[in-house]
Amino acid sequence: AQTVTQSQPEMSVQEAETVTLSCTYDTSESNYYLFWYxxxxxxxxxxxxxxxxxxxxxxxxxxxxxNFQKAAKSFSLKISDSQLGxxxxxxCAFKTPYGGATNKLIFGTGTLLAVQP
Amino acid sequence: xxxxxxxxxxxxxxRGQNVTFRCDPISEHNRLYWYRQTLGxxxxxxxxxxxxxxxxxxxxxxxxxxxxxxxxxxxxxxxxRTEQGDSAMYLCASSLPTGTGDSYGYTFGSGTxxxxx
Numbered sequence: 535a536q537t538v539t540q541s542q543p544e545m546s547v548q549e550a551e552t553v554t555l556s557c558t559y560d561t562s563e564s565n566y567y568l569f570w571y572x573x574x575x576x577x578x579x580x581x582x583x584x585x586x587x588x589x590x591x592x593x594x595x596x597x598x599x600x601n602f603q604k605a606a607k608s609f610s611l612k613i614s615d616s617q618l619g620x621x622x623x624x625x626c627a628f629k630t631p632y633g634g635a636t637n638k639l640i641f642g643t644g645t646l647l648a649v650q651p
Numbered sequence: 652x653x654x655x656x657x658x659x660x661x662x663x664x665x666r667g668q669n670v671t672f673r674c675d676p677i678s679e680h681n682r683l684y685w686y687r688q689t690l691g692x693x694x695x696x697x698x699x700x701x702x703x704x705x706x707x708x709x710x711x712x713x714x715x716x717x718x719x720x721x722x723x724x725x726x727x728x729x730x731x732r733t734e735q736g737d738s739a740m741y742l743c744a745s746s747l748p749t750g751t752g753d754s755y756g757y758t759f760g761s762g763t764x765x766x767x768x
Contacts, residue, residue: 567756578760579759581756581757584754625694629756638696643692643693644691644692644693
């Protein structure tokens with residue numbers, strides 16, 4: 535079975551600083567997709583960044599970047615120049631392509647990030 | 652078409668009553684998913700549809716739960732004889748068809764928060 539583990543229930547960072555959120559996953563599949571989602575308080579979940587496992591280059595979206603270590607099954611999220619609006623619950627998620635081991639997103643338990651002014 | 656819509660946003664019901672939630676996906680998305688999220692946890696998969704066909708159901712979806720997507724557009728999730736343990740946020744998401752949709756993740760609605768008293 536595929537599993538996603540986020541070992542940091544809560545984290546705090548000062549505004550303008552950098553923070554890294556950890557995620558590990560377990561799968562025997564070789565082709566899959568990884569995602570980070572952000573869920574602000576009382577608001578809907580939005581996609582932050584995604585990574586395709588067959589691509590060695592780490593994905594980057596503005597202030598957000600990932601460190602994808604396929605052999606270690608690790609997928610961490612780095613937020614640079616943290617802003618107050620980054621305060622949210624962050625979920626790591628895993629999915630295989632249609633027809634693979636799992637046809638739906640599997641989520642970790644989340645990391646609550648608080649950006650302090 | 653501004654995104655995935657869910658109705659109602661909040662529902663308070665007495666134990667034993669039936670409730671029904673509605674989800675309207677993005678029009679060009681043929682896949683629709685239901686997830687349940689309890690406080691401080693990641694979303695847990697309940698079921699998903701490709702067009703009008705329900706292709707997978709989680710073991711979490713007991714006999715009291717039923718989901719439909721009769722014309723391949725909107726979907727409903729009904730819970731019969733509600734229990735206090737059903738209290739949660741029920742999230743709906745949709746995605747593009749196989750291939751493109753696999754790597755782009757899902758678009759989530761704002762959810763329906765159910766409280767069973």
